[in-house]
Amino acid sequence: MLENENRNCNCGCNSNYMMNNNSNMMVENNDYPNTNTMSASIGRENENGNCCGKPECAPKIPMYSFEFTNIEPEDTCPEKEMTREEMLNQIRSLDFAIVELAEYLDTHEEDAKALCLHKEYATKLKELKEKYQKVYGPLSIYFPCNKWRWLEEPWPWERGNY
Amino acid sequence: MWTYNKVLQYPVKIKCPNPKLAKFIISQYGGPDGELSASLRYLSQRFGMPDQNAKAILNDIGTEELAHLEMVGSIVHQLTDGVCPEEIKKAGLGDYYTDHGVDVYPVSAAGNPWTAAYIAAKGDPIANLQEDLAAEQKARATYEKLINLCKDDPDVLDPLRFLRQREVVHFQRFGEALRGVQDKLAEKKFYMANCSQKMCDEN
Numbered sequence: 001m002l003e004n005e006n007r008n009c010n011c012g013c014n015s016n017y018m019m020n021n022n023s024n025m026m027v028e029n030n031d032y033p034n035t036n037t038m039s040a041s042i043g044r045e046n047e048n049g050n051c052c053g054k055p056e057c058a059p060k061i062p063m064y065s066f067e068f069t070n071i072e073p074e075d076t077c078p079e080k081e082m083t084r085e086e087m088l089n090q091i092r093s094l095d096f097a098i099v100e101l102a103e104y105l106d107t108h109e110e111d112a113k114a115l116c117l118h119k120e121y122a123t124k125l126k127e128l129k130e131k132y133q134k135v136y137g138p139l140s141i142y143f144p145c146n147k148w149r150w151l152e153e154p155w156p157w158e159r160g161n162y
Numbered sequence: 163m164w165t166y167n168k169v170l171q172y173p174v175k176i177k178c179p180n181p182k183l184a185k186f187i188i189s190q191y192g193g194p195d196g197e198l199s200a201s202l203r204y205l206s207q208r209f210g211m212p213d214q215n216a217k218a219i220l221n222d223i224g225t226e227e228l229a230h231l232e233m234v235g236s237i238v239h240q241l242t243d244g245v246c247p248e249e250i251k252k253a254g255l256g257d258y259y260t261d262h263g264v265d266v267y268p269v270s271a272a273g274n275p276w277t278a279a280y281i282a283a284k285g286d287p288i289a290n291l292q293e294d295l296a297a298e299q300k301a302r303a304t305y306e307k308l309i310n311l312c313k314d315d316p317d318v319l320d321p322l323r324f325l326r327q328r329e330v331v332h333f334q335r336f337g338e339a340l341r342g343v344q345d346k347l348a349e350k351k352f353y354m355a356n357c358s359q360k361m362c363d364e365n
Contacts, residue, residue, distance in 0.1 A: 095163075140165075141222060150218055151214040151215060151218055155208075155217055155221070156163075157209055
């Protein structure tokens with residue numbers, strides 16, 4: 001948790017302010033043993049200071065994450081080419097993290113920490129979706145195509161689409 | 163999965179509240195041929211369609227109907243927002259007001275709450291698509307009746323005309339999907355068989 005105080009996410013948010021609000025981030029439930037651990041993990045960084053352990057690999061991806069979103073540093077390493085399934089899983093994780101953050105922000109609009117995470121995840125999701133759709137076809141009807149590829153893939157309810 | 167866009171598909175900006183019109187129009191929110199029925203009908207039926215085109219059209223029209231549901235809800239809201247209970251009562255919405263105030267609740271013009279009995283999923287793609295074609299025509303007819311009842315207010319008329327037009331387009335698309343499904347079901351069935359040595363030798 002202490003690591004958060006020095007974290008600079010370059011988005012103009014006030015990290016001291018964030019600390020004061022951090023404890024509200026998760027469901028406040030005294031029966032849940034891990035609340036503090038989970039909050040702490042938001043600011044967790046890889047010990048080597050980058051996402052894949054190689055000093056030359058400068059991460060563009062946030063190194064902190066909600067543990068429940070499964071966005072692990074190795075998943076977001078720009079050095080590694082993701083498989084289709086990995087890309088979709090990360091899209092799903094980022095999407096869910098954004099949904100969770102948006103719902104939280106709806107009742108905590110002043111929380112700069114949450115806003116900062118939202119901004120980073122939303123940017124990342126946009127890029128990843130763009131990349132995915134260029135190769136594998138549209139995830140929604142709003143993706144521009146030279147050929148109508150909306151009919152190509154099995155539908156999600158058909159266990160298709162991974 | 164779905165995402166929400168904070169914009170109406172077609173603008174709804176009604177200057178004069180008019181609960182009498184709201185009483186009629188709410189039928190397209192929660193009535194038998196309303197947008198809620200339409201959306202759930204198509205989104206439920208899409209799972210069982212035999213070809214990609216039919217699945218896609220039910221998926222995409224079912225999604226558009228949710229945008230229409232929001233438009234109709236907005237019309238009802240703007241027609242009743244800030245209206246005094248006395249006016250609500252005079253408009254024949256006293257019963258509705260008792261249970262729902264001026265919230266937008268899915269009922270028909272006659273006040274019957276929405277029910278899944280309004281929709282069908284028959285386990286038969288031809289029957290389902292025929293149902294959808296009929297549903298679009300019934301929705302078009304309902305909008306035409308609403309347009310007749312709302313002639314005095316252009317702010318109400320405009321989005322109703324747009325919604326009516328969409329029913330016509332959807333009818334067209336469902337007709338095309340039905341044709342595709344019929345063709346597919348009428349196709350000769352080809353079975354894969356091992357090519358015997360004899361057949362290969364003949365060639």
